Amino acid sequence: MVHDPLENAERNAPVLGVILAGGASRRYGHDKAMARLGGITMVQRVASQVAGQVSTLTTSGAGRQGLNLHVIPDAVPHGGPLPALLSILTWANERKLELVATFSCDTPFLPSDLVIRLRRALGPDCDCAVALHGGAAHPTCALWKTSSLPKIQAAFESGIRSLHGALAHLKACSADFSDLGDGPGGDPFFNINSQSDMAEAQAWIDRMSGASNVRTAGPMVCS
Numbered sequence: 001m002v003h004d005p006l007e008n009a010e011r012n013a014p015v016l017g018v019i020l021a022g023g024a025s026r027r028y029g030h031d032k033a034m035a036r037l038g039g040i041t042m043v044q045r046v047a048s049q050v051a052g053q054v055s056t057l058t059t060s061g062a063g064r065q066g067l068n069l070h071v072i073p074d075a076v077p078h079g080g081p082l083p084a085l086l087s088i089l090t091w092a093n094e095r096k097l098e099l100v101a102t103f104s105c106d107t108p109f110l111p112s113d114l115v116i117r118l119r120r121a122l123g124p125d126c127d128c129a130v131a132l133h134g135g136a137a138h139p140t141c142a143l144w145k146t147s148s149l150p151k152i153q154a155a156f157e158s159g160i161r162s163l164h165g166a167l168a169h170l171k172a173c174s175a176d177f178s179d180l181g182d183g184p185g186g187d188p189f190f191n192i193n194s195q196s197d198m199a200e201a202q203a204w205i206d207r208m209s210g211a212s213n214v215r216t217a218g219p220m221v222c223s
Contacts, residue, residue, distance in 0.1 A: 015115060016097045017054030018088050019046050020081055020140055021105040022061020022074040028194060033105040034064060035198060038205045042192065043067055045108040053115035054101055060084045081140050081163050086152060093146040104140035106192040108201065109183035118143035121175035127151060130167065131189060132174040138189045139163035 021033045021043055028035065033043040040048075043064055051057050058070045061077075061084065072091045076083035085102065092100050099122075101115050111117070114131065122129040127148035131141040140163060148170055155169040183190040184204040192198050 013098050014055035015053075015099045015101050015119075015143070016092050017050055017057040017101045017103065017115070018072060019043060019050070019057070019059045019069075019103050019105050020061070020084055021059045021064065022078065022084050023080070023105075028192075028198075032192060032198075035192075037108055037192075037198065037201055041066070042108050043105045046103055046105055046110065049108070049110045049112070050101070050103050050114065053112075059105075060088055080161065082152075082156060082161055082166055085144070085163065085166075086149070086156060089144060089146050089149040089152065093149055098146055100144045100146060102140055102142055102144065104138075104191065107138075107141060107189050108192070109188045109190055110141065111177055111180055111182075111188050114141065114177075115143065117175045117177070121173045123173055125171055126173040127170040128167075129173045129175055132176045133178055133180070133187060133189050135178075136189075137164070137167070137174065139167060141189060 023032075034041050036042075037045060041064070043059070044067060047057060047067065047069065058072055059067065060072045061074050063071045072088050074084045075087045075090075081102075081104075088100055088102070099119075101118065103110060103114075118129040118131065122143055122145070126145070128142050128144045131138040151169050152166050155166040160166050160169070177188060180188050182188045184200050190197075190201065192201055
């Protein structure tokens with residue numbers, strides 16, 4: 001008999017979901033979390049994609065108008081994802097929450113089964129499970145054990161300032177999503193950092209919408 005790896009107490013542990021939205025958006029030119037893609041703000045798009053995958057959904061950084069979610073403040077404003085993660089894990093640890101899923105506010109095409117696949121990848125000896133696509137790791141889209149907080153804090157105090165750098169100090173597992181091809185360039189973790197990225201994302205949505213309309217219309221019947 002094959003046992004599901006989630007058939008244990010951790011299977012039912014609540015997952016705190018946090019949308020990382022504390023960046024300064026310097027390359028984009030203004031707050032990209034509130035930039036509209038297909039008429040919807042990016043942060044709202046991400047919230048809609050992941051809300052059903054977690055027990056509670058929050059954001060980090062600063063609140064956004066029209067987004068009714070609790071905000072976990074960054075201890076280092078605009079300090080980047082690593083200090084934000086430290087603030088998030090500290091907040092979760094104080095509330096005895098064991099699992100935290102993070103999502104970047106500028107990745108609006110995330111898989112609908114992202115968290116469940118990360119949970120399956122998170123072994124008992126792992127500190128975190130990171131999304132992988134086409135050989136590239138996406139540590140802003142990951143599932144973290146709050147028990148990893150001391151290791152991440154030690155990495156930060158040693159001078160590490162990036163999530164990629166912090167992973168070297170952790171036992172990191174990965175969930176490979178290379179079988180998925182949704183999103184611009186076939187990448188569900190397509191990251192919007194610039195106006196040109198936004199244009200590419202919008203063009204992809206327009207193409208998908210056009211293809212959907214063609215399928216819905218069905219074949220033309222000539223009399």
